[in-house]
Amino acid sequence: MLHNLAQLPRYRGLIQSLVARDLKARYRGSVLGFFWSFINPLLLLLVYTFTFTYVMTPPKGTDPYTLFMFCGLLPWTWFASSLMESSGVLIAGGNLIKKVLFPAEILPIVTVTANMVHFFLALPILVFFLIWYRAPLTVPELACFPLVVVVQYLFTIGCALILSALTVHFRDIRDILSNLLTLWFFATPIIYSYQYAPDLAKRFMNFNPFAHLAISYQEILFFPGPFGHWKWLAALGVGSILWFLAGYWVFDRLRDSFAEEV
Amino acid sequence: MIDPTSRAQLAAAAAARPAIEVARVTKAYRRFSHRKQFATLKSALLTRSLIKNLSPDETFTALNDISVTVPRGRTLGVIGRNGSGKSTLLKLVAGITKPSSGTVTVNGRVSALIELGAGFHPEISGRENVFINGIMLGLTKREVTKRFDEIVEFAELQEFIDAPVKTYSSGMYMRLGFAVAIHVDPEVLLVDEVLAVGDEGFTHKCLDKFAEFKRRGKTILLVTHSLGLVEQFCDEALWLDAGRVKGSGDPLRIVGAYRTDVGEREEQELAASDAKARETASAAIGSPADVAAVLPDNPVETATGPADMFRATEGRWGSREVEITDVTLVGEDGQAGHIFASGSRLDVRIRLRSPLPIDDFVIGIGIFNAEGVCAYGTNTSIEELVAERMSGDTEATFSIESLDLVEGTYKLDVAVHKLDGYPYDYHRLLYTFRVKSRAKDVGIYRPRHTWRFTGDVTFKDARR
Numbered sequence: 074m075l076h077n078l079a080q081l082p083r084y085r086g087l088i089q090s091l092v093a094r095d096l097k098a099r100y101r102g103s104v105l106g107f108f109w110s111f112i113n114p115l116l117l118l119l120v121y122t123f124t125f126t127y128v129m130t131p132p133k134g135t136d137p138y139t140l141f142m143f144c145g146l147l148p149w150t151w152f153a154s155s156l157m158e159s160s161g162v163l164i165a166g167g168n169l170i171k172k173v174l175f176p177a178e179i180l181p182i183v184t185v186t187a188n189m190v191h192f193f194l195a196l197p198i199l200v201f202f203l204i205w206y207r208a209p210l211t212v213p214e215l216a217c218f219p220l221v222v223v224v225q226y227l228f229t230i231g232c233a234l235i236l237s238a239l240t241v242h243f244r245d246i247r248d249i250l251s252n253l254l255t256l257w258f259f260a261t262p263i264i265y266s267y268q269y270a271p272d273l274a275k276r277f278m279n280f281n282p283f284a285h286l287a288i289s290y291q292e293i294l295f296f297p298g299p300f301g302h303w304k305w306l307a308a309l310g311v312g313s314i315l316w317f318l319a320g321y322w323v324f325d326r327l328r329d330s331f332a333e334e335v
Numbered sequence: 336m337i338d339p340t341s342r343a344q345l346a347a348a349a350a351a352r353p354a355i356e357v358a359r360v361t362k363a364y365r366r367f368s369h370r371k372q373f374a375t376l377k378s379a380l381l382t383r384s385l386i387k388n389l390s391p392d393e394t395f396t397a398l399n400d401i402s403v404t405v406p407r408g409r410t411l412g413v414i415g416r417n418g419s420g421k422s423t424l425l426k427l428v429a430g431i432t433k434p435s436s437g438t439v440t441v442n443g444r445v446s447a448l449i450e451l452g453a454g455f456h457p458e459i460s461g462r463e464n465v466f467i468n469g470i471m472l473g474l475t476k477r478e479v480t481k482r483f484d485e486i487v488e489f490a491e492l493q494e495f496i497d498a499p500v501k502t503y504s505s506g507m508y509m510r511l512g513f514a515v516a517i518h519v520d521p522e523v524l525l526v527d528e529v530l531a532v533g534d535e536g537f538t539h540k541c542l543d544k545f546a547e548f549k550r551r552g553k554t555i556l557l558v559t560h561s562l563g564l565v566e567q568f569c570d571e572a573l574w575l576d577a578g579r580v581k582g583s584g585d586p587l588r589i590v591g592a593y594r595t596d597v598g599e600r601e602e603q604e605l606a607a608s609d610a611k612a613r614e615t616a617s618a619a620i621g622s623p624a625d626v627a628a629v630l631p632d633n634p635v636e637t638a639t640g641p642a643d644m645f646r647a648t649e650g651r652w653g654s655r656e657v658e659i660t661d662v663t664l665v666g667e668d669g670q671a672g673h674i675f676a677s678g679s680r681l682d683v684r685i686r687l688r689s690p691l692p693i694d695d696f697v698i699g700i701g702i703f704n705a706e707g708v709c710a711y712g713t714n715t716s717i718e719e720l721v722a723e724r725m726s727g728d729t730e731a732t733f734s735i736e737s738l739d740l741v742e743g744t745y746k747l748d749v750a751v752h753k754l755d756g757y758p759y760d761y762h763r764l765l766y767t768f769r770v771k772s773r774a775k776d777v778g779i780y781r782p783r784h785t786w787r788f789t790g791d792v793t794f795k796d797a798r799r
Contacts, residue, residue: 098458172453329433
């Protein structure tokens with residue numbers, strides 16, 4: 074496993090060009106092309122803002138709600154669509170695995186990376202809202218933002234590796250997954266604030282890795298004051314490295330079966 | 336994966352060791368029972384069979400204890416029937432699958448031409464696909480840039496290289512895939528029956544490229560059904576049969592042995608299908624004399640002959656006052672068989688039984704090719720033999736001195752009937768034989784012939 078892992082950096086170039094291909098191919102033929110990376114999150118935001126500010130009253134401690142929700146929603150979109158896509162990525166790339174000598178782990182990594190690029194492409198909208206609402210940003214806090222992204226990247230790749238490998242053997246994971254992700258979304262403080270959640274819910278949320286990511290994003294971009302959640306983030310960072318290694322281990326164990334199963 | 340040793344060490348080691356070393360390799364594939372195939376995660380968790388399900392239970396052995404060594408710079412041709420494990424061997428050498436036991440060692444960069452253009456993305460242009468495919472196959476971006484023009488020229492796609500690959504014809508697609516794979520400049524090239532990707536000109540170009548590889552001391556492993564290619568092109572041949580090595584060594588010898596084996600198998604298959612056709616024909620006794628019911632797949636026996644003799648398909652009919660009990664085809668070697676060399680001798684032995692003595696009979700024979708064209712037909716009456724008497728068990732032999740037919744499958748009509756055509760026993764296209772020939776001439780009839788030239792014309796023999 075460690076030997077294969079050590080090979081991974083050699084495929085940087087391949088990952089790069091595959092990510093570029095994914096992005097190009099996705100919007101090929103559509104009129105608006107790359108603008109969809111802006112428009113999609115914007116439309117999503119519109120729907121949620123309408124529901125939670127016009128139809129319902131926004132939860133406590135989340136004013137301005139649009140900005141609050143956007144801080145958590147963007148990373149969540151990256152996470153959720155990475156998992157949805159990576160669950161089917163080995164099956165879709167079956168031709169490569171069966172006919173070309175090809176390190177299969179590249180495929181889920183490319184999926185997560187491509188979705189990260191989409192996340193980056195949507196960031197300008199977030200920046201616009203941050204300026205619009207005059208969010209209380211500080212330089213030391215903003216310096217932590219890339220760290221959160223790195224932790225999320227590692228954590229997501231760990232999940233993607235396990236999911237993609239298991240889906241080869243159990244195709245129904247793809248069907249379960251969308252429901253699981255909906256549940257996970259509501260169990261994460263994205264549309265509501267962690268601070269005002271009941272104590273019992275908070276205790277549960279502490280076991281939810283994505284809750285800590287969401288809170289980190291919110292503390293950095295939305296809430297004033299120092300980044301108090303850094304201890305949790307550091308712990309999650311260590312956990313994510315272990316989780317990535319665990320995911321890689323599972324993937325590596327199942328690797329030899331891919332060429333025969335997909 | 337390549338060992339993380341330094342390039343210099345690798346090169347030195349590669350020079351000393353053979354390019355491909357397959358040692359006692361067995362490859363077993365899992366075979367799924369239906370239950371396993373539809374197993375879900377839930378049921379696997381519930382029955383705690385998750386781990387058990389992931390380990391093989393029922394297996395199919397594709398390769399069984401195979402050892403092959405290909406020294407550097409040699410070309411090995413792998414032949415064998417479908418399902419004999421040729422492609423599995425290739426995939427093992429390519430590293431795409433892992434052996435169940437034994438070891439596969441390959442020294443040097445490998446490029447596998449297994450499926451051409453396997454990694455192409457339909458939505459993006461040929462140009463972008465060349466880059467990505469090249470990088471996938473182990474080149475760096477700079478190397479692809481350097482070879483790009485050459486690749487496009489080889490694929491003959493200069494005009495279309497910026498069009499999305501989904502607009503390509505299958506031939507264009509394959510050509511581009513081939514061009515990229517061949518320009519990876521591997522030390523070991525694995526080829527799996529991919530030469531049929533273009534027109535004649537392109538195929539020649541591919542063969543030239545292979546020859547160039549050979550000259551430059553590269554190692555080639557070629558899986559093919561084209562035996563001529565193995566004879567011409569390979570230094571060694573390996574014959575696989577049902578996952579085992581059935582022979583290896585000199586290509587001419589191995590290909591010869593393989594051809595003989597294929598012939599024997601075909602012989603058995605022809606005998607079996609002939610027997611089946613006759614069985615079906617005899618089984619349908621008593622069916623109505625409706626000629627329209629004589630269907631190609633379902634030869635039936637009818638009392639009277641069909642109205643239009645030329646449109647009839649396999650079948651048997653007649654009053655059976657005289658019965659054809661057996662027909663055997665005997666070749667030059669005196670053995671009954673179904674496959675004969677063009678120009679050899681062929682005897683058609685017809686056993687007849689006539690319980691009562693009769694004096695009005697004609698024995699006839701017709702040879703048809705696979706399209707149903709009559710190649711030859713005659714009978715005793717046409718040849719001015721006037722029937723006098725037949726009684727009890729008799730035998731008639733129609734002896735062909737020289738079977739001057741081109742290669743192909745032929746069917747026989749054998750019949751006994753009255754002079755006026757009233758059938759005693761008519762066997763329509765119930766006997767099959769195959770004519771084999773090295774020459775690939777066309778038509779039906781091959782006259783005995785030679786070429787003679789005068790003036791300044793010279794040829795040399797293409798056969799080695």
